Amino acid sequence: MGNLGYQELLLFVVFFLLFYFVVKRVIVWLFGINKRDRYAEAQIRLLMHIAAKQGVDPDKIAEIVAEADLPNFKKND
Incomplete structure (x- = not known):
């Protein structure tokens, strides 16, 4: 060659x-x-689920998540 x-x-x-x-x-x-977005979304959902099971106000959970400056996730439903 x-x-x-x-x-x-x-x-x-x-x-x-x-x-x-x-x-x-x-x-x-x-x-x-994008794996990072999927992992972040899964962590947020798990956190919200645990907090809801413990009786935390859903509005307070939404406020905390909104203040965290996290990316917006669109629903694929």
Whole structure:
């Protein structure tokens, strides 16, 4: 394999990696797949569920969550 072969191979690898990252970003953008947001949403729901079971006022829970400056989560229902 000559010098041209290595250049073609390198070009193919660079193109493949670029394509991979672009496709990955598009999928995340289209489908909203973001693990950090899902984990944060699950933690908030668990916290609100525990607080509600202990008899804490739901309005107070909503106020605390709103003051925490957390991202807004849209419902997929």
